[in-house]
Amino acid sequence: MLAVIGQTQDIVLPCKLDHPMDVVDETVEWSRSDLSPRFVHLWRSGEDLLIGQNPSYKNRTSVSIEKLKTGDASLKLTKVRLSDEGTYRCIIPELKPESSVELVVEADIQIIKVSPRVLECKSKGWYPEPEVFWLESEGKIITAGSKEMFRGSDDLYVLSSRLTLEKGHSNNITCRIQQNNQHREAKIHVPG
Known part of the structure; x- marks a missing residue:
């Protein structure tokens, strides 16, 4: 996935289940293994749980409750920066699906x-x-x-x-x- 600094303000990193189902009450973890702390966004029990979130993503990430109802746990990332470049991992632990998205940021x-x-x-x-x-x-x-x-x-x-x-x-x-x-x-x- 490609974002261009100065042209791309917001980007949506995809993460969808193969079969539509409501995952609002499930845990959704978005992370990057090259960061410490590694969590980019954490959704648990119907709400954002951002206490352990990497500070560089503060106030820049969200998941849509409406989309979670259909099995779409895609992450919206706002104000894209060069430092956002990397491999993002999306996992819903209770259901075991996992996906990765490579974000390339060009200036x-x-x-x-x-x-x-x-x-x-x-x-x-x-x-x-x-x-x-x-x-x-x-x-x-x-x-x-x-x-x-x-x-x-x-x-x-x-x-x-x-x-x-x-x-x-x-x-x-x-x-x-x-x-x-x-x-x-x-x-x-x-x-x-």
Whole structure:
């Protein structure tokens, strides 16, 4: 499943029983084994039980009572972030069905040519605040001119960074946005 930061606000991770049945009173566990605590969302005895929920998912997950009545335990995840990327496991312990969903999160990064010698890298939808790097084709970091970052109305970071090309820079330039151990990048070829 693919979500694009800046375009995808909310996503529904599927988890449905083969045969429709009411699971409102059952336990539904959504988790990620690479997290601590691992619980993303827990539904038990007709209500959300979010005491042991991983804090990065606070106020961003839900299951639908109406859908649970038909055996659909899909998880709605709001304000998708890069850190949401991973494998989610849905299990209804009493009924033994289990499913996994791989969520891939892409960042919408754009490089635009402001003038023949100035490039601008723009992206939105990041949390927490990311770092921005400009790289030459050999992977050497180029010092950027300006960087602006602010939090949008959705509480996610919007960023913009400008680079003035100097003589001697290679023609292939990369804008890399890095957050924790993950990064996304966009490349541009600038004719000599």
